[in-house]
Amino acid sequence: MPQTYNLYEVISSLSYPVTGDDVISALEGRNFPEDFMSEFRPMIKGKTFNTMDDLHAWLADNLTTHMAGLLGGASVHDLIEKGKKTA
Numbered sequence: 469m470p471q472t473y474n475l476y477e478v479i480s481s482l483s484y485p486v487t488g489d490d491v492i493s494a495l496e497g498r499n500f501p502e503d504f505m506s507e508f509r510p511m512i513k514g515k516t517f518n519t520m521d522d523l524h525a526w527l528a529d530n531l532t533t534h535m536a537g538l539l540g541g542a543s544v545h546d547l548i549e550k551g552k553k554t555a
Contacts, residue, residue: 473500473539475527484519488512491523504538 478494491512495505511530517523 473498473504475539479520479523479527482520482523484517484523486517486523488515488517491517501538504535507532507535507538 475495478491478498482490482494492505492509495508512526515526517526
């Protein structure tokens with residue numbers, strides 16, 4: 469079974485408001501795949517999220533199917549769906 473990475477765990481552990489750099493730092497501390505991180509860093513860098521819902525909505529709009537596949541898919545799909553419901 470392939471490794472999966474849970475973005476929701478990271479997102480729910482942050483104290484809001486957060487910056488994209490805060491999110492990047494939290495992900496780097498959990499050994500997310502470098503293929504994912506190299507695409508994700510420039511997308512989120514410089515952004516600010518006032519609430520967890522703001523970050524969920526941004527992820528729902530900006531994570532690609534390819535990026536979700538790099539994380540193992542299912543947990544990211546759930547996160548994207550939650551973000552779409554929030555938005």
